[in-house]
Amino acid sequence: MISVRLALAATTLVVLGHQASAEPTKYPLSLDNCGQAIRFDHAPESVVTVGQTGTEMLYALGLAERVKGTSVWFNEVLPDYKEANAKIERLAENHPSFESVVAKRPQLVTSQFEWHVGPQGVTATREQFSDLGIPTYIMPADCVGKDNDTGGDGTRSTAFTIDSVYQAVTELSEIFDVQDKGEALLADMKTREAAASEKAKALGLEGKTAAFWFSSADIQIDPYMAGQKGIPAYVMNKIGLKNIVQSDEEWPVVGWETVAKADPDIIFIARMDRRRFPADDYQVKLDFLRRDPVTSQMKAVKENRIVVVDAHAVHAGIRIPMGIEAIVDGLEKTYAAK
Structure with missing residues (x-):
């Protein structure tokens, strides 16, 4: 306190x-x-x-x-x-x-x-x-x-x-x-990001790998995954994780066989209210990961190391520090359950 x-x-x-x-x-x-x-x-x-x-x-x-x-x-x-x-x-x-x-x-x-x-x-x-x-x-x-x-x-x-x-x-x-409000907002964002990053160190995630699945144009085709230089990769880096995707594209299409071969320790999936694609529904993503013969064999799926993240937390706005906080909390619960 x-x-x-x-x-x-x-x-x-x-x-x-x-x-x-x-x-x-x-x-x-x-x-x-x-x-x-x-x-x-x-x-x-x-x-x-x-x-x-x-x-x-x-x-x-x-x-x-x-x-x-x-x-x-x-x-x-x-x-x-x-x-x-x-x-x-x-x-x-x-x-x-x-x-x-x-x-x-x-x-x-x-x-x-x-x-x-x-x-x-x-x-x-x-x-x-x-x-x-x-x-x-x-x-x-x-x-x-x-x-x-x-x-x-x-x-x-x-x-x-x-x-x-x-x-x-x-x-x-x-x-x-409204510079006074702008500087107050910046101070709050910086403080929250630093605190969440510090909290992540206690989880011992340094060196572990991760993948971030945003959505898919169709659940049966290759997914849109976070590239290595985008916002999700920035967030992963802040908590000590390494993105398995090496593409410089913002949201490249990556085959599930490629993801499964890399076998990430943690999988993040986006939760959103948007319904542009069926896979925008995070429950659809979860069901696919657990039932598909390829994805169901990944260790992150077998060990239930899947963290649901609000999609807007990995967009370039004021939610990024909140997103890091939520991800750290989710990982803390996931690892505490083991």
Whole structure:
């Protein structure tokens, strides 16, 4: 109890220190975002989010009242924001149309993926929004050290680090002139990630292997697994695990025979509310792993070392530290049961 109080006190001091040093935004503000210059003459009064990461990040910055529409949801909103979120129109569970976004007359559109708002955006290109005088902000994690022209979910040239998420928090807090809240959020995220990583050391997982199964276009075909440089690999590294998948693709398709041959010590599977594919249902994944003649022979399946993780915990947003906490708790229970 004493150590918890000391940690909370330390966090409070850090937060207060950040608040004292925060400087107000000087408009006009110009930023380079994923290779495009964006400019703000004042803080946007309205924003539409294409992607849950931007939505929850803005909520965490105290900007829910400025969010006029949301879209692209993987899991339920965090409990702290449930009441505010219920008052905001959900334009689409997956891909919003250009018309539905524009109809909200936003002064800013944020996008989690270039796949939605980018050169071949399924919602629109950045130029289409720019032609209407609407700036677009792409989450830096989807373009920093990442090539999205390779198809699928893109390929990473450099490994993901949480710094790109911190960059988004800093830039959005500057755009909306809420730097004090941005710095408080960063302090909390950094403290939680460090504490969860430290807790993981006690599990003795260093050197053990893991695989992360996100989903599959069809349960009978090869799955989408986490690549070696993406967010799940970053999380694995934080708790001492090694990803068996060596591809630089964000979510490469990997054959089950290949996964079984590597025989990971632990398997993570994504839980999501989205139902784009049948395998989005984590119970479908679990049933497959236990019944398929190939996957059922893996030691992680035989020993029930399968950890269910919220899909959004491995997206580039404020949930990453929470995801590490949840994974460590899940692993702690899994190993304690043996």
